[in-house]
Amino acid sequence: MTAGVYLHIPFCKSRCSYCDFATDVYRESGAVERYVAALCREIRQFLPQNDADDANLTGGVDLRDQRSSAAVSLLTVDTIYFGGGTPSLLSAIQVEAILQAVREQFEVVSDAEITLEMNPATVTPESLAGYLDAGVNRASFGVQTFNDRDLKLLARGHDANDARNTFKMLRGAGFSNISFDLIIGLPGQTLDDWQRNLDEALKLDPEHLSLYILEIHEATPLAEQVRSGRRPVPDEEIAAEMYEHLLDRIPTTSFEQYEISNFAKPGLASRHNTKYWRLDPVFGFGVSAHSFDGMSRYWNVRDTQEYVSAVEADKTPIAGRDILTDEKLAGERAFLGMRLTDGISVNDYERATGIDLKAKYAGELERLADAGLIELASDRLKLTRRGMLFSNEVFAVFA
Numbered sequence: 515m516t517a518g519v520y521l522h523i524p525f526c527k528s529r530c531s532y533c534d535f536a537t538d539v540y541r542e543s544g545a546v547e548r549y550v551a552a553l554c555r556e557i558r559q560f561l562p563q564n565d566a567d568d569a570n571l572t573g574g575v576d577l578r579d580q581r582s583s584a585a586v587s588l589l590t591v592d593t594i595y596f597g598g599g600t601p602s603l604l605s606a607i608q609v610e611a612i613l614q615a616v617r618e619q620f621e622v623v624s625d626a627e628i629t630l631e632m633n634p635a636t637v638t639p640e641s642l643a644g645y646l647d648a649g650v651n652r653a654s655f656g657v658q659t660f661n662d663r664d665l666k667l668l669a670r671g672h673d674a675n676d677a678r679n680t681f682k683m684l685r686g687a688g689f690s691n692i693s694f695d696l697i698i699g700l701p702g703q704t705l706d707d708w709q710r711n712l713d714e715a716l717k718l719d720p721e722h723l724s725l726y727i728l729e730i731h732e733a734t735p736l737a738e739q740v741r742s743g744r745r746p747v748p749d750e751e752i753a754a755e756m757y758e759h760l761l762d763r764i765p766t767t768s769f770e771q772y773e774i775s776n777f778a779k780p781g782l783a784s785r786h787n788t789k790y791w792r793l794d795p796v797f798g799f800g801v802s803a804h805s806f807d808g809m810s811r812y813w814n815v816r817d818t819q820e821y822v823s824a825v826e827a828d829k830t831p832i833a834g835r836d837i838l839t840d841e842k843l844a845g846e847r848a849f850l851g852m853r854l855t856d857g858i859s860v861n862d863y864e865r866a867t868g869i870d871l872k873a874k875y876a877g878e879l880e881r882l883a884d885a886g887l888i889e890l891a892s893d894r895l896k897l898t899r900r901g902m903l904f905s906n907e908v909f910a911v912f913a
């Protein structure tokens with residue numbers, strides 16, 4: 515089984531009003547260089563054979579103990595994903611240096627999917643050419659919306675024209691695999707607004723669409739604006755209508771839905787994100803990055819300074835770890851797999867977990883099928899269209 519690598523780049527031009535990710539405002543200073551050096555160092559500490567020779571860990575926990583021995587047999591990597599933050603604030607030279615560190619520590623297959631998240635107005639033709647030269651072959655483009663009023667509300671720091679121009683620049687540079695992130699459920703956003711957004715997104719003709727429903731997190735400026743009544747509370751029913759509108763439109767396009775919120779041209783589903791739904795191993799590096807090694811999940815500290823200081827001092831940046839019981843893993847295999855439109859194979863599931871789903875959950879599956887939320891056709895258990903709207907009700911059975 516091949517693994518994925520996730521690389522977290524925690525810098526943004528400014529902070530969006532709804533954001534609660536681990537991200538810092540980008541400043542032209544040594545902070546980014548120092549972070550990139552720490553990231554490369556953390557990646558290089560990954561290999562057990564390197565650790566064995568170079569284990570001058572001065573405190574904290576030895577990485578060799580933290581990394582599962584499963585890593586030894588999972589060194590082939592076929593997806594690399596730069597997420598953030600805004601990875602497109604890195605120079606091409608920095609991206610190349612990080613990829614070089616990954617290539618030294620993992621066997622990266624020649625046709626690996628290498629994605630870099632990019633935000634409008636953060637790239638130039640030169641930086642894009644440099645990313646391509648470094649091996650990046652997929653852009654995850656943070657459009658969010660083409661509505662300038664909503665972009666202001668979200669404090670995105672760019673307008674719709676920036677998105678259009680950057681998209682043209684991406685195509686001009688030679689990016690042939692571009693995904694749009696689009697957001698629905700904004701305060702005051704109407705179904706008409708969303709239809710216009712979608713029209714424009716489809717007209718630009720990217721290869722992939724990822725849909726997000728706005729979540730309002732405590733302690734963000736947007737949460738405060740909604741609490742104080744300066745913005746309306748987002749309407750969940752309208753958000754559901756927006757989602758259904760998208761599902762209605764997809765069959766009239768060249769996209770296929772392959773996951774609850776993800777749509778792609780044939781053959782261009784995100785290989786990296788599919789790893790999360792299939793429970794394949796993904797090793798994360800950088801501040802707040804999460805990893806799954808097949809048996810446990812572990813995650814790095816959330817504070818950039820703390821992360822950099824720990825790595826520079828040869829201490830582990832890992833902040834916590836959950837060793838998953840067989841029961842928990844089996845539950846995750848069911849509800850993550852069911853996010854995919856072709857669901858899960860009941861027979862494959864039994865081979866992987868020893869659990870006969872039809873027998874163990876007979877009563878629940880019957881109830882969910884009667885409610886029109888799931889269907890079980892021969893070997894495949896999957897969500898119906900209605901089940902995609904109420905997926906949490908289905909997933910609660912396996913959680």
Ligand code: SF4
Nearest residue numbers: 526529530533598599
């Ligand atoms: S660009 Fe993304 S990570 Fe950066 S502040 Fe905005 S939402 Fe957060």
